[in-house]
Amino acid sequence: METGLYKNIEKKFNNNVHYLIKKIPLFLKDNYLLLCIFCAFLWFFCAFYPGTVANDSFEMLKEAVHNNIGNWHSPLISRFFQLILSITSIKGIFVLVFMIPFFLGLYIIARNISKGIFTGLLCIIILFIPPVFVFVPVALKDTYIASFAFLISALMIDGAISDKKKTIFFYLFSLFLLVFCFYMRPNGCFIAAPLLVAIFMGWKTPIIYRYISCLVLVLCVIASTPLVNFKLLGARDDAPDFSLMIFDVAGTAKYSGVSTLPDIPSVPDQVNLFQKCYSPLQWDAVANWTGPDCNGVGYYFYHERDSGKERLMAARQELRKAWIAAITQHPVAYLKHRLAHFNRFIDYLGYEPVYRPIYITTVGFTVGYGDPDYSLFYLVKPPRLWNSVINMDLANQLWFHPYVYLLILLFFYLATLTTNDRFNRTLNVVAFSGLTYFLGFLFVGVSSDFRYCYPSLLLSILCILAALGYYSQKRQVFGNRTTRLIATAVTVPLLLIGIIF
Structure with missing residues (x-):
């Protein structure tokens, strides 16, 4: 549909740009969004090369190099690192593993908004907002889970908006990435289980059956984790x-x-x-x-x-x-x-600065905890922009307080709870996935690092982009008027309470 103020402005803008760059191949003229995201990807990869592997991720790399793998961190990632090292010694491969799915997912969901330059600029702005920017070049269990869940969710929403049928490749690809999330960290099943249930069983059944299915799957993953870690991956028991x-x-x-x-x-x-x-x-x-x-x-x-x-x-x-x-x-x-x-x-009631808004202030392969292995040490000079951002007062900025993303996800979950069309069901399960991952820390959390909310942060951004894409393509708003009012009535007061108190 080519109506609407946004699309009319963008169409005129693109036509003028086309006139100025007639000699550029038609493919590039019609794919500003792809070009913008690809350029942003290249900048991140080149500017931060080889990416940041530090602390927990450095310990997993060290375990992989010396084939001394425990389950304190993630035996699955350590074995995955071993596989990478057996294929190539290129250091940047560790950060590429999660950067590619993230940028690909961003392109997939944003192209539903438009393929023009405005959407490309919107995506670049998202990449450079501090809560996202400070983690894009950092290899972590959290960034791996975040990028994989983000890509699968983007594919699901893209299919729902365009009414695409699920293919065998999509089923296999989703199964592979989500099972990887199951065993990447102990609570990875909270974010992956709802997505897997929605893909293979659907999200049409009554609410109670959806949640029971998710709970059974989570319990199965928890029960099978020792078998996977000790028998399949050969890890030692560090009693995490x-x-x-x-x-x-x-x-x-x-x-x-x-x-x-x-x-x-x-x-x-x-x-x-x-x-x-x-x-x-x-x-x-x-x-x-x-x-x-x-x-x-x-x-x-x-x-x-x-x-x-x-x-x-x-x-x-x-x-x-x-x-x-x-x-x-x-x-x-x-x-x-x-x-x-x-x-x-x-960081909701009793205002305090968020704990560790950034994971590390250096870039490269930097020694972890305990006995360091300086043979793996490889420190690089980060771009000037990185230093400018991390030296800001990040801990007191509102978007570094995780409850903001919790409430965004809660808003979309409530707004789409009673709707039955494919898009709203898909948006509901994505919001629910981010919520369950977030709320899982209520029972299993042992630390307050900001990085733990990163997967849910990306899914909250995805929900916003999905809503924009749905309106851009269908000229329809997610949910219905009643559910949106209920969602607003619940989340806005909670947000104001968090800001005030």
């Missing part, structure tokens, strides 16, 4: 689950005044330790690597990793028993702890 259980036991003890842990000789007063050391910001305050005044409990359990499988299994059973007891015997204290942590993560 201890962090969640210790954090929850500590938080519950903080609010209840009772510790459900057994007696620990080196910690005669556990409650006093938790009262003094616990912080809802992250579990690190009571981790095994903190100072001697706070690491007694963490050291006691993590020390068993080096004492053989039987001792480690016994420690896990002991800690799990205490964890379950904390939840069942002190549910109010447990909920206070989890809500305090989640509130700190999304």
Whole structure:
């Protein structure tokens, strides 16, 4: 449909540009959007080459190089890094793996808005807003999940807008990327399960059946994760689950005044330790690597990793028993702890600067935690724009507070909840996918890094672009008037409360 103020302005603009550049091939004349996004992609790749592999991702690379793989981070990514290294030694390949799906997904969804220069500029603006910009060149579990989910969701929405039929390739490609998301990090199933259910089972069934299907799939993934990590990927057991259980036991003890842990000789007063050391910001305050005044409990359990499988299994059973007891015997204290942590993560009530709005201030392959491997070290000078952005007061900027993206996703979810056409169902599942990933941190979060919300951040942007694309192609607004009013009535006051308080 060629009506509308936006398209008329863009058509005149494009015609004038065509007149000025007659000698340029017709393909380029008619594909400004592709050209704009491709140029932006080239700039990011070349300016930040070879990308940033630091801290957690550097540890996974080090494990891959030395074939010493544990499950503290992601055995799947470490094995994937090994596969890459067996094929090529080009350092930039690690950042290309997630940059290509992200930029491709951006092109796929934006071309529904228009193929003109205005849409290209819109996409470039999105790439350079600080919350997106500071993570585009950084290889992380979070950016991998974000780019894969973004691409699959863009393909789903593109198909819904244009009424395309799903192909065998789309099914296989989606299955491959979403299964990769399942085992990339422990909570990856929260964002991938709804998308997979919608692709293979549809999103037409009553709401309860959709959610039950998602829950069953999530439980299956959680149950199969040890098998995948230990048997299939050959990883050692670094007991990453201890962090969640210790954090929850500590938080519950903080609010209840009772510790459900057994007696620990080196910690005669556990409650006093938790009262003094616990912080809802992250579990690190009571981790095994903190100072001697706070690491007694963490050291006691993590020390068993080096004492053989039987001792480690016994420690896990002991800690799990205490964890379950904390939840069942002190549910109010447990909920206070989890809500305090989640509130700190999304920076909603009790305004505080967001924790770690950027992942790292250097660019290149930089040493991780613990024993560094300087043979892999490769530091590069970032572009001037990077330094300008990261030196801004990012932590206090509104769009660096995760609750903003939580509310955007909630708005689109509520606005499309009762609609039945293909586009609105697809938009609903994308918003639901981002929401479940976000809300999953309410129960499994152990730290408040801003990077954890990055997948949901990209899906919230995708929802906005999808709404623009739908109106551009169909001249229709997502949802219906009633659901949009309900969504507005719920989310706008919540946004104002977050801003004020």
